[in-house]
Amino acid sequence: MPKLPSWREYEIGCIVTQPGSARAYRTGDWRSQRPIWKNERCIKCGLCYIFCPEGCIRGRKDGYFEADLFYCKGCGICPRECPTGAISMVEETE
Amino acid sequence: MTKRVGIEVSLAVAEAARLANVDVVSAYPITPQTHIVERLAEMVANGELDAEFIPVESEHSAMSACLGSAAVGARTFTATAGQGLELMHEVLYIATAMRLPIVMAVANRALSGPLNVWGDHSDVMATRDVGWIQVFAENGQEAFDLTLWAFRVAEDPGVLLPTMVNLDGFTLTHVIEPMMLLDEAEVKRFLPPNHYPLPLNPAKPVTMGAFATPVHYTEAKKAQEMALTQAKTTMLKAWQEFADLFGRHYHPVETYRAEDARVLLLTMGSFGETASVAVDELRARGEKVGLVKLRMWRPFPFEELRHAVQHTDVLAVLDRALSPGGPGGPVCSEVKSALYMQEKKPKVFGFIGGLGGRDMTPEDFEALIMRARDMAHKGMESEFEMIGVRE
Ligand code: SF4
Numbered sequence: 001m002p003k004l005p006s007w008r009e010y011e012i013g014c015i016v017t018q019p020g021s022a023r024a025y026r027t028g029d030w031r032s033q034r035p036i037w038k039n040e041r042c043i044k045c046g047l048c049y050i051f052c053p054e055g056c057i058r059g060r061k062d063g064y065f066e067a068d069l070f071y072c073k074g075c076g077i078c079p080r081e082c083p084t085g086a087i088s089m090v091e092e093t094e
Numbered sequence: 095m096t097k098r099v100g101i102e103v104s105l106a107v108a109e110a111a112r113l114a115n116v117d118v119v120s121a122y123p124i125t126p127q128t129h130i131v132e133r134l135a136e137m138v139a140n141g142e143l144d145a146e147f148i149p150v151e152s153e154h155s156a157m158s159a160c161l162g163s164a165a166v167g168a169r170t171f172t173a174t175a176g177q178g179l180e181l182m183h184e185v186l187y188i189a190t191a192m193r194l195p196i197v198m199a200v201a202n203r204a205l206s207g208p209l210n211v212w213g214d215h216s217d218v219m220a221t222r223d224v225g226w227i228q229v230f231a232e233n234g235q236e237a238f239d240l241t242l243w244a245f246r247v248a249e250d251p252g253v254l255l256p257t258m259v260n261l262d263g264f265t266l267t268h269v270i271e272p273m274m275l276l277d278e279a280e281v282k283r284f285l286p287p288n289h290y291p292l293p294l295n296p297a298k299p300v301t302m303g304a305f306a307t308p309v310h311y312t313e314a315k316k317a318q319e320m321a322l323t324q325a326k327t328t329m330l331k332a333w334q335e336f337a338d339l340f341g342r343h344y345h346p347v348e349t350y351r352a353e354d355a356r357v358l359l360l361t362m363g364s365f366g367e368t369a370s371v372a373v374d375e376l377r378a379r380g381e382k383v384g385l386v387k388l389r390m391w392r393p394f395p396f397e398e399l400r401h402a403v404q405h406t407d408v409l410a411v412l413d414r415a416l417s418p419g420g421p422g423g424p425v426c427s428e429v430k431s432a433l434y435m436q437e438k439k440p441k442v443f444g445f446i447g448g449l450g451g452r453d454m455t456p457e458d459f460e461a462l463i464m465r466a467r468d469m470a471h472k473g474m475e476s477e478f479e480m481i482g483v484r485e
């Protein structure tokens with residue numbers, strides 16, 4: 001755990017001076033379920049990629065898709081939108 | 095050159111904003127508004143003031159536009175009253191959290207319902223905890239002076255907090271008073287240009303108003319609290335500078351004939367003027383009474399208040415707002431808490447009056463002061479009394 005700042009160390013008005021710093025925030029911590037892909041059912045339509053509210057689904061070189069689990073918050077939108085039922089949610093066990 | 099003119103107080107507040115050379119005025123120009131923004135709109139339209147006047151669709155938007163304006167480092171002013179202030183409510187906290195030096199004149203008015211647009215302090219008491227610097231004017235001159243002073247304080251690099259100048263609706267906003275106005279050159283000597291330290295600027299991008307998770311929120315709040323309490327040093331310094339330049343003196347707590355008083359009355363806002371007439375009348379009859387006027391409401395002037403009431407036996411506090419089902423008026427309950435830890439303290443009696451534009455005459459104040467004295471003599475206890483109510 002990094003050392004958290006003292007109240008004196010924040011910029012005035014908690015202004016964030018580092019652009020793109022939200023990238024360091026692990027929304028993956030919120031997840032209780034994770035999406036898994038059954039690529040044999042995938043038609044590579046890209047709807048999961050479009051609908052993911054975190055923008056954390058990426059297209060692979062082979063044309064299939066996967067989630068970046070650092071950001072995937074487990075919302076379950078991708079299986080809901082997938083037209084072929086290629087995605088399902090499984091419980092996080094750890 | 096300083097000139098003495100007869101002017102409506104609202105127009106004088108608009109003149110103060112013009113003299114401060116504001117860059118942006120954002121306001122919702124409909125009831126309950128005052129001539130403050132009406133006059134500013136006119137000035138902008140006539141080319142008397144080089145500013146952007148943003149006539150928004152609600153008070154919520156008025157304050158939101160002020161956030162954006164202050165965030166780019168523009169000198170920003172708005173005015174509101176009563177219900178308008180309530181509609182702004184959630185955005186007021188954001189101005190504090192983002193540390194944006196917006197100056198706002200509030201024409202204090204009652205809140206509905208029943209529908210009533212007349213003067214009292216219900217509106218501002220509901221915004222007590224928004225984290226703004228809040229001061230009260232007793233007359234038109236003070237409203238003018240405090241508006242200029244508010245820019246000086248709000249924009250100070252050591253403060254950077256939104257600042258509210260309260261002036262009583264109608265009793266001040268709609269009357270014509272003789273006043274000493276200042277001119278551009280004089281104001282320039284008092285008020286330096288606004289330099290917001292981290293403005294929105296595409297060349298140096300920053301994120302404003304980011305969210306704070308539970309590990310950051312408490313620290314953010316602590317920083318806001320420290321900023322507000324520490325603003326007092328600059329507030330006093332700016333009043334001193336104002337006095338040095340223009341000869342008019344302001345203090346967090348002011349007193350009138352209070353030195354040897356056994357009974358003191360505490361008021362906030364324009365009632366102080368009427369109450370002083372009552373004090374003179376009672377003094378003429380040999381009663382040792384005096385007046386305490388609270389000018390600085392946030393941050394609360396604990397030390398100055400304790401000092402002002404340290405020798406009196408009885409302190410009557412008049413509130414122009416009610417905390418329903420609670421300990422009476424907000425001013426009185428704060429005065430009581432400020433005194434609670436003191437070993438020697440006066441008997442404090444709270445009164446609620448002047449609600450929804452109900453007039454209070456010098457005779458009413460005399461009766462109130464005597465009532466507090468009698469209650470103390472008889473050893474009576476009361477949380478508060480609403481005065482002038484027909485049974
Ligand atoms: S579960 Fe939600 S956040 Fe995770 S990849 Fe699917 S759509 Fe994106």
Ligand code: SF4
Nearest residue numbers: 042043045046048082
């Ligand atoms: S939505 Fe389903 S079918 Fe379409 S690309 Fe994603 S996983 Fe494949």
